[in-house]
Amino acid sequence: MNTHKVNFTLRPWNLDDLDNLVKFANNKKIADNLTDAFPHPYSREDGIAYITAWNPDSLHQPGSVFAVETDGIACGSIGIFPQTDVYRKNAEMGYWLAEEYWGRGIMTEAVKRTIEYGFKTFDISRIFARSFSTNLASQRVLEKAGMKLEAKLEKSIIKNGLYLDEFIYSIIEP
Ligand SMILES: CC(C)(COP(=O)(O)OP(=O)(O)OC[C@H]1O[C@@H](n2cnc3c(N)ncnc32)[C@H](O)[C@@H]1OP(=O)(O)O)[C@@H](O)C(=O)NCCC(=O)NCCS
Numbered sequence: 001m002n003t004h005k006v007n008f009t010l011r012p013w014n015l016d017d018l019d020n021l022v023k024f025a026n027n028k029k030i031a032d033n034l035t036d037a038f039p040h041p042y043s044r045e046d047g048i049a050y051i052t053a054w055n056p057d058s059l060h061q062p063g064s065v066f067a068v069e070t071d072g073i074a075c076g077s078i079g080i081f082p083q084t085d086v087y088r089k090n091a092e093m094g095y096w097l098a099e100e101y102w103g104r105g106i107m108t109e110a111v112k113r114t115i116e117y118g119f120k121t122f123d124i125s126r127i128f129a130r131s132f133s134t135n136l137a138s139q140r141v142l143e144k145a146g147m148k149l150e151a152k153l154e155k156s157i158i159k160n161g162l163y164l165d166e167f168i169y170s171i172i173e174p
Contacts, residue, residue, distance in 0.1 A: 011066060021074060026042035076106070078110050089126060093111065108144045124173070132166065142169040153168065
């Protein structure tokens with residue numbers, strides 16, 4: 001159990017964060033645990049596209065993606081994405097944190113806050129997250145945040161040329 005004080009805010013990304021976003025996101029240890037939509041190497045163009053795509057002012061809808069800010073620095077990202085059609089009462093959550101901030105309990109707390117925000121903000125009754133079977137840190141985060149392991153999908157992922165199982169965690173609105 002970590003003993004660090006968890007001190008951070010969640011707020012929208014903006015272009016002033018670009019240098020930090022690119023510096024922290026350009027990390028194979030992060031990319032290896034995310035879908036291939038997360039680029040590696042991570043370029044300035046990738047950062048600009050990400051920040052502008054999720055600008056809450058241009059989306060005219062409640063925010064879905066937030067920077068994790070610690071000591072005035074955007075050092076990670078967490079998103080909650082409402083689904084469509086028969087899945088419209090669900091939202092998927094995803095996240096990453098800069099490597100130098102790992103192990104302080106930041107993402108566990110960020111997931112808890114995002115769950116609370118999601119149920120309060122969107123018309124949803126279930127939040128879920130997917131983890132590669134190999135990603136023990138993320139599975140621990142989801143467990144500590146109160147989500148339950150719901151399914152293990154055998155060999156559903158191919159990442160870096162290797163088949164992986166996918167673990168699905170969820171929480172139903174209390
Ligand atoms: C997963 C990630 C977000 C965790 O963020 P974090 O702020 O370090 O997480 P926390 O400190 O809140 O909790 C991490 C927990 O995992 C545990 N952990 C870390 N590495 C582990 C490992 N290899 N095996 C088992 N447990 C591990 C920690 O000990 C801690 O649990 P504890 O509090 O019981 O000791 C971060 O590692 C990351 O960004 N990884 C790359 C991207 C990623 O995996 N995103 C999620 C995709 S589903």
